[in-house]
Amino acid sequence: AQSVTQLGSHVSVSEGALVLLRCNYSSSVPPYLFWYVQYPNQGLQLLLKYTTGATLVKGINGFEAEFKKSETSFHLTKPSAHMSDAAEYFCAVSHTGRRALTFGSGTRLQVQP
Amino acid sequence: DSGVTQTPKHLITATGQRVTLRCSPRSGDLSVYWYQQSLDQGLQFLIQYYNGEERAKGNILERFSAQQFPDLHSELNLSSLELGDSALYFCASSAGSNQPQHFGDGTRLSIL
Numbered sequence: 593a594q595s596v597t598q599l600g601s602h603v604s605v606s607e608g609a610l611v612l613l614r615c616n617y618s619s620s621v622p623p624y625l626f627w628y629v630q631y632p633n634q635g636l637q638l639l640l641k642y643t644t645g646a647t648l649v650k651g652i653n654g655f656e657a658e659f660k661k662s663e664t665s666f667h668l669t670k671p672s673a674h675m676s677d678a679a680e681y682f683c684a685v686s687h688t689g690r691r692a693l694t695f696g697s698g699t700r701l702q703v704q705p
Numbered sequence: 706d707s708g709v710t711q712t713p714k715h716l717i718t719a720t721g722q723r724v725t726l727r728c729s730p731r732s733g734d735l736s737v738y739w740y741q742q743s744l745d746q747g748l749q750f751l752i753q754y755y756n757g758e759e760r761a762k763g764n765i766l767e768r769f770s771a772q773q774f775p776d777l778h779s780e781l782n783l784s785s786l787e788l789g790d791s792a793l794y795f796c797a798s799s800a801g802s803n804q805p806q807h808f809g810d811g812t813r814l815s816i817l
Contacts, residue, residue, distance in 0.1 A: 626805060635707060635795060635808040643803050682748065691799070692738060692761050693806060695748040 594619040594685050598696035606704050611670040613699045615657075615683030618664065625666040626684040626693065627657055636682065642666065653677070678703045708732065709809035711796050717815045723784040726812045730777055730798030736760070737779040738799075738806055739771055743792040754779055783814070791816045 599614040617623055624643045628636040640651025647659040657668045666683060680700045684693040708731035716724055730737050739751040741764075750763035754773035765771075768786075773779045783790060793813050797806035 624803075628808075633810075635709075635810040636797075637707070638805050638807065641805050690761065691736065692750040692753055692763055693740075693748075693797075694750070697747050 594623065594687065594690070594694050596683050596685050596694055596696035598681075598683055598699050600699055601697065602700045602702065604702040604704060605673045607675055608672050611655075611668070611673045611677065611701065613668040613681050613683075613701065615666045615668065615696060616664055617666060617683070617685045619685055619687060621687045621689060624686045624688075625657075625659060626686075627651065627655070627666075627668050628682045628684060630680045630682065630698075632679075639668070639681075673701075673703045675703050675705065677701060707807040707809060709796060709798050709807055711794075711809035711812050713812060714810065715813050715815070717817060718786060719817050720786055720788060722786050723782065724786065724814065726781040726783070726794055726796075726814075728779045728781070728796030728798075728809060730779070730796070731800075731807055734798035734800050734807075735777065736799045736801075736806075737773055737777070738797040739765075739779070739781050740795040740797065740808075741792045742795060742811070746792075748795075751781070786816050788816050790814065 595618045597616045627639040642659045650656045683696040710729040735756045751765040753761040771781045793811045795811045797808045799806045
């Protein structure tokens with residue numbers, strides 16, 4: 593079985609500040625890890641993914657995440673928050689034997705001017 | 706635009722009724738996934754089809770069923786609807802085993 597825990601259902605940062613959204617996963621086999629973003633009344637948009645290879649993954653809109661196997665983590669970061677980053681962010685896990693995504697409960701990011 | 710099309714965008718119906726949600730995957734994607742997003746359960750995987758065949762099942766109720774047609778579009782059928790079925794239903798498609806899933810904008814189902 594696999595699971596995802598996102599610490600913090602709500603995160604608030606100031607514009608220009610560092611964004612850090614936390615994700616820890618549980619998987620009995622090597623995981624594939626994803627971050628998706630959901631804007632109001634829209635579907636989920638892929639930010640970035642880790643399958644194999646380089647553990648630091650760069651995505652769209654300046655986001656990146658680092659796969660740390662020893663910590664079973666895949667935290668999402670962005671050096672400088674922009675107002676347009678306000679949205680809900682979901683971490684998800686799958687693996688070769690189960691392609692369906694298991695999602696975390698989501699973190700709502702608020703960006704203060 | 707993800708390339709995944711879901712219709713209708715909104716659906717309002719009553720308890721006990723039956724509805725069909727439709728999904729057209731991205732061109733060339735053989736896999737289709739259905740997910741349910743609700744306030745109390747979050748995002749949950751329902752069912753996956755690959756090239757017309759059921760590949761995996763998640764937390765899908767017996768009142769729900771799905772199929773994927775030869776042209777690769779998929780339909781999710783929900784019957785004997787209950788108030789608790791009110792949710793956002795997403796379809797996603799992917800090209801292959803290591804490829805990410807791309808999501809449609811969802812169908813918002815409201816049961817009155």
